[in-house]
Amino acid sequence: MHNSPKKLRHTLQDEIDAIQPGECDAILLAYGLCGASTANLIARHTPIVMPRAHDCITLYLGSRERYQAEFERHPGTYWYSTDYMERNEPGSSGGLGAGMLDDAEQYEGWVEKYGQETADALRDEMRGWMSHYTRAAFIDTGLGEGTKYEELAQAKAQAEGWTFERLPGDRRLLTALVHGAWDETEFLVVPPGHAIKQSNNESVVKAAPVP
Known part of the structure; x- marks a missing residue:
């Protein structure tokens, strides 16, 4: 559903709203902004906690700083990981971030x-958009059939004429999220009666009162 931000937002809000008051202390959202999918999500009666991240790639690499360093080193990167490829939707390459379609x-x-x-x-427009990529990067999370999906990502890179690189994943942010280590520089805690908003600065997201 990452290729359909509006649909993902509705699904997430439905899941949030299904939680009853007092059922848990906090709702952990293991997403970044992800194409504005999480923007405008509302915490009704239970706080929502999410990483300060533009997209899920930050979560796989372990920090915004590492993601930024990779972007500066090689901005035209299309990202892959095992779990996204395992849950590959029809017509999608299984990459992280914006979807690339199977022609x-x-x-x-x-x-x-x-x-x-x-x-x-539409096909010509899509091919033009894809031409901006020059590298495929496979993030090895150490989970699942990594070798199998790394080879698939490498084959996609070869077919597109891209370079290929394998990068080790880092579950530090996800571990901190689950363990309640919510440093305010890395996580946003959304109080009840507030919504997630894009901050348009280095904090990435902020909480705003719902009118």
Whole structure:
């Protein structure tokens, strides 16, 4: 659902609202902003805690600083991890962040839905967007069938003419989230009656009262 931020937001809010008052001390949201999917989520009666992250890649690398360093070193990177590839949605490459579509499968769907002329235009636009990538990076989380999915990511890189790199994952942020070590520089605690908002600065997210 990362490719459909509005749908993901509705799903997350439904899950938050399903929790009854007093059922838990806090709701832990293991997401970043993720294409604004978490923006405007409301804490009704139980605090929400989330990492200060633009997207899930920060969670896999362990810090915003490491993600920023990788971005500066190689900005045109398409990211992969085992769990995203395991839960690959139809028509998606299984990469982290914005979705990249499988041309053949998605193109046929576009032809059926919009007609061939529009489908051709959409395909050309998508291929142009993909041309900005020059590296595929596989984040090894040490979980699941890492070797299998690393090889798949490497094959995708070869097919696209990208370089390939394997990077070790770091579960530090996720561990801190689960263990309640919510340093305010790395986590946002949203009080009841407040919503998650994008802060447009280095804090990434903030809590704002719901009118």
